[in-house]
Amino acid sequence: MKVSVQTADFDLSSEVKALAEKNTNIGAVASFVGVVREVAMTLEHYPAMTEAAIRKIVEEAKSRWEVMDCTVIHRYGELQPSDQIVLVAVASAHRGDAFAACEFIMDYLKTRAPFWKKEHRAEGARWVEARASDDDAAERWAGKVG
Amino acid sequence: MKVSVQTADFDLSSEVKALAEKNTNIGAVASFVGVVREVAMTLEHYPAMTEAAIRKIVEEAKSRWEVMDCTVIHRYGELQPSDQIVLVAVASAHRGDAFAACEFIMDYLKTRAPFWKKEHRAEGARWVEARASDDDAAERWAGKVG
Amino acid sequence: MKVKLLFFAGLREQLGTAGEEIELPAAVNTVAALRTHLLGRGERWQSALGEARLVRTAVNQDMVQSTARIKAGDEVAFFPPVTGG
């Protein structure tokens, strides 16, 4: 498992290749990249907690699905429109497990990992508000067994 | 929409970047890469039909979910262990739509796109048999509205 | 009527041909009837296309059920269940 919280950009291909090359049983890599939309932003986080919180989410995913390996990279600091923010890549023998675990990790990152976005709009900076739909997305996993 | 059936390898990063840069409303790109496991293989396809069949699957996904753009690349010919076989990348404003459409396209590719794998094992070459689980995966979408 | 036949993957290898032009009696106007017609060619065809075999069909590059009609000039492809992705 690789978890990194960093200011630097990442390269999706290299990360996915690194996963796929580790184990010849890996046949499926599902990945997700979150991208900054129209507005530049600053991402703040809680350094002492962030990586541990992400590792906990990944462990939970591994207990639910057949996950052979997993990479999560989350950036913080100043980001511009169309910059990459987050990468979750999950390798598995089976695509169903790879997809489910990847989406699960993203949903939990959105509600459990200590990041906050501040958008820099023309009319001034403002903190992005959490969306109820993100809580809903995370909660729908609660009753499910993988 | 980009659909390509080709012998050449592809670069996941470039394909996902090309999608994300097209539209500043894109915030989410879900992607899937299928990888050759332990055994080298030859992938045969039905040239006159393949691209049209894939486009039909993508159109079906677009009618079900909010898909802003989509790239599907499927290789054919000789492939070695850990080579990339297939890429499906779906860009959307919302991650839920991106994940669902990406998984839907993969499930339908497995049952509707005219490709056949022949594995080159030590004991001889043999055609891979279709798996009932792939039919099941495609069929579970039948009753669902996105 | 004339139709074009295509065979892929294991079927192509088993039949020893990738396809042919074939002249069909007018009565052979569905995919199922064509498949039965081909079984009359002997053992090799029976073992490749017999009822026990899972065979998929496309007419003019569109996957169809065995009840689908065929008409003059059609391209009819027989192949095993697909295994791409």
Next chain:
Amino acid sequence: MKVKLLFFAGLREQLGTAGEEIELPAAVNTVAALRTHLLGRGERWQSALGEARLVRTAVNQDMVQSTARIKAGDEVAFFPPVTGG
């Protein structure tokens, strides 16, 4: 007892501080009690941490409910609902 307080994002800005060491009465031994205790500091604290505000808490870098206990030496962080990903 002494605990370490941390504030993040909008809360940090509103309170004008990223954190502090604080000496608490022994009775203030849950997250909820600590939050109430801080409200006593005046208007700025009430508007940032009052009941109307959605506030999340972590004790020793673990997200917890407001009923969670706190003890001497703990690191208690208050922050708005997270918006990463």
